[in-house]
Amino acid sequence: MNDLFNWWAVPAIVIPAAVAAPAQAVQYFTLEQARRALFPDAAAFVSRPVELNQARRDLIEDYSGVRLRAEHQPVWRAETDGRLLGWFVLDEVYGKHEFITYAVALDPAGAVRGIEILDYRETHGGEVRDKRWQAQFLGKHYGDSLKLGASVQNISGATLSCKHITEGVRRVLALYEAALKGEADR
């Protein structure tokens, strides 16, 4: 058996590759940097997390058609002199192997005014940071069509990330409709 295939070749490949594999996480923005990038004129960000009880979760899932896992949604009111500039919603969606952390900025009327990717830990699909791709979401409200391959163009090689971020934005717009819309004047 001495000239048969040597199983040592398997760990010889795997172990060095595992040791040498670079760190997955790429942090493009901290929370503060993302808030500043999306609301450069804001003087303050007031934390307004949305508790997602079962009834609210059901409503948001019904509005968006997207599954909701979290029990609360981190949200901040962007303000200047007490005037509402919009909402900063922090969210996570599945990548192929890890979560993608991103943020959606909504104007006071609930329209998308920007998106930023904070943490991207995936092996591929980082093209979702492309502002030309993200521009497809600008101005979209709850009820507007947001479907990958139809109203939202796909990026070849980044399909999973494109799909989940598209669904995530749809869920954020449903969250606005279900929980933030009435908060605008408070």
Place this chain on the structure above:
Amino acid sequence: MNLKTFALAGALGAALGAPPAHADENLFGYLSGAETLPQGANEAYLWVTHRTDKGIGHYSAYDVTAEYERGLTSRLTGALALRGQSIDTHGIVIDGYLPGDREYGLRASGLEAKLKYKFLSPLIDGLGLAGTVALEHNWLDPHSGRDKDTTSLTFGMQLQKNFLDDQLISVANFAVESAYAVRKPIADLPPGFDWPTDPEMEIELTGGAGLTYRVAPRWFVGAETFYQSEFETEVGQERWSWHAGPSVHYAARTWWATLTWLRQIKGGGETYPGQTDTHLHLVEKTKQEVRFKLGYNF
């Protein structure tokens, strides 16, 4: 082909660092999904399959495949593969199939060229559908280890449906392989041993299904099963067998690995005299296989 050199080259490549990986990881050992590589993306694979146990004597064979894939378009992937095998069998003589003891180390055994076209994306269209066509030529018989020229053309279809935010992935595969094979004569055959060297035609049908779930970041755990049947010129349905087993998949930034243990659950067709496991096909198949796949993106 020197596998140790291949292994060292792979390890060195990883140690030097590499650009980000791309899609189309193999979540299963034997089945495949409906996704293709992005245009311009490259992937190198190394597969090792260990086949053991025919219920008599000693049988241990390794099949090795080194494959290169490239995304020709966003829907079309092309692949070239070099195959190798080693075998160590003794104490088994099966008339017409295994002429006697055979032992050798890794030898190049065949070449394959394959195209995969994605008709529907599982992520965009809801149900993924891909088709494959593969042309393969082998010059070693994987069962006996003897010289046998086999040229085959395989048409395959892959279906993929994702659930639970694409964390639960199901696939179904179907394939038809047509092969033209000629065995080379053997000088020292046992007396009366039948070893036909006339050309023969073989048709192999395969159907399978698999399910895998992302249990933790980077980790998928699942199971796969397939049924395979072969029809051959002289004996009609030569064999059929049903296999199943678990698969574990891990993905890092530039590489991924999949380990599958496959057990033959049931089988039939040709048997050898004195075969005790009569519910299995052990003439060409073994009781179990273990397959390890390593993919590297660049």
